[in-house]
Amino acid sequence: MSAPPLCEGRVVIVTGAGRGLGRAHALAYAAEGARVVVNDLGVGLDGTPGPDSPARRVADEIRAAGGDAVAHGGDIATTEGAASLVRTALETYGRLDTLVNNAGFLRDRMLVNLDEDDWDAVVRVHLKGHFLPLRHAAAHWRAEAKAGRTPAARVVNTSSGAGLSGSVGQGNYSAAKAGIVGLTLVAAAELGRYGVQVNAIAPAARTRMTEETFARTMAAPTDGFDAMAPENVSPLVVWLGSSASAGVTGRVFEAEGGRITVMEGWRPGPSTDGGARWSPAEAGDATRKLLADAEVPRAVYGA
Numbered sequence: 001m002s003a004p005p006l007c008e009g010r011v012v013i014v015t016g017a018g019r020g021l022g023r024a025h026a027l028a029y030a031a032e033g034a035r036v037v038v039n040d041l042g043v044g045l046d047g048t049p050g051p052d053s054p055a056r057r058v059a060d061e062i063r064a065a066g067g068d069a070v071a072h073g074g075d076i077a078t079t080e081g082a083a084s085l086v087r088t089a090l091e092t093y094g095r096l097d098t099l100v101n102n103a104g105f106l107r108d109r110m111l112v113n114l115d116e117d118d119w120d121a122v123v124r125v126h127l128k129g130h131f132l133p134l135r136h137a138a139a140h141w142r143a144e145a146k147a148g149r150t151p152a153a154r155v156v157n158t159s160s161g162a163g164l165s166g167s168v169g170q171g172n173y174s175a176a177k178a179g180i181v182g183l184t185l186v187a188a189a190e191l192g193r194y195g196v197q198v199n200a201i202a203p204a205a206r207t208r209m210t211e212e213t214f215a216r217t218m219a220a221p222t223d224g225f226d227a228m229a230p231e232n233v234s235p236l237v238v239w240l241g242s243s244a245s246a247g248v249t250g251r252v253f254e255a256e257g258g259r260i261t262v263m264e265g266w267r268p269g270p271s272t273d274g275g276a277r278w279s280p281a282e283a284g285d286a287t288r289k290l291l292a293d294a295e296v297p298r299a300v301y302g303a
């Protein structure tokens with residue numbers, strides 16, 4: 001007898017699921033039996049309004065394959081968009097089990113050319129676009145827990161190697177994606193008591209966002225495995241969003257091709273205590289000694 005689908009009975013929201021990684025996640029959840037709320041505002045690569053409705057296309061695709069899905073076209077970085085997204089899950093399916101925060105776009109520029117608008121737009125869509133759906137979903141789950149129906153709720157956030165290591169030309173994006181890691185840690189600590197687990201992924205895949213970055217690996221796969229396909233990232237996202245991942249929270253994972261890596265974050269390295277206030281020169285000498293013993297950080301992408 002084959003195992004039951006991993007997400008049977010669960011209702012899953014995926015933001016920015018009209019294309020790229022979000023679309024792959026939505027299809028993968030549906031294939032594991034989840035009912036999916038497919039959110040996408042349908043914007044261009046830089047966040048400018050687009051003419052099409054990719055969320056509806058993906059919801060249609062899921063239904064055509066025998067699954068269950070509903071489209072939501074709101075902006076997740078607004079209170080109304082985030083609230084109506086959670087409402088759509090509850091009004092359509094009567095429950096919400098998993099939130100995958102994934103939507104976003106880029107406005108890459110070197111720091112000296114980065115306009116205030118480019119900063120605000122990118123920080124808004126990623127950081128506020130994670131916070132608002134999380135906040136509205138968490139309020140629902142807290143109410144459920146208080147009513148004696150503690151859920152096995154899951155949140156999967158989307159950071160990036162740019163947020164973990166930095167990326168040249170992506171000061172706005174790197175800051176927002178690092179912020180998402182901080183938000184993930186706090187949410188995991190605060191929401192555990194309500195039955196909510198919160199983790200983050202740092203994916204890598206070929207989408208319209210990374211076509212140029214991954215141009216070298218875009219050639220057709222020779223051994224039948226397309227390592228940069230977004231579908232390779234989704235299995236981890238589906239597992240983290242299922243009840244099978246019980247006990248896993250506050251973690252960050254890199255996912256690319258067939259590789260999954262647990263990221264080990266900031267922790268104290270070499271340390272010294274002089275027992276009194278240093279002079280600046282003494283602090284400098286002590287710090288240089290510590291640095292000689294410290295691990296060399298991962299290189300900033302593009303440096």
Ligand SMILES: NC(=O)c1ccc[n+]([C@@H]2O[C@H](COP(=O)([O-])OP(=O)(O)OC[C@H]3O[C@@H](n4cnc5c(N)ncnc54)[C@H](O)[C@@H]3O)[C@@H](O)[C@H]2O)c1
Binds near residue numbers: 040104160209
């Ligand atoms: N592709 C990669 O290698 C990679 C690497 C690291 C992180 N990421 C992250 O993964 C996520 C998905 O990226 P992708 O590569 O699939 O990009 P993508 O451009 O293919 O998809 C992003 C989707 O988000 C939607 N969107 C943008 N703003 C929105 C808003 N305000 N409300 C609702 N939907 C909105 C867009 O319309 C688009 O369909 C992003 O958060 C991205 O930063 C991707």
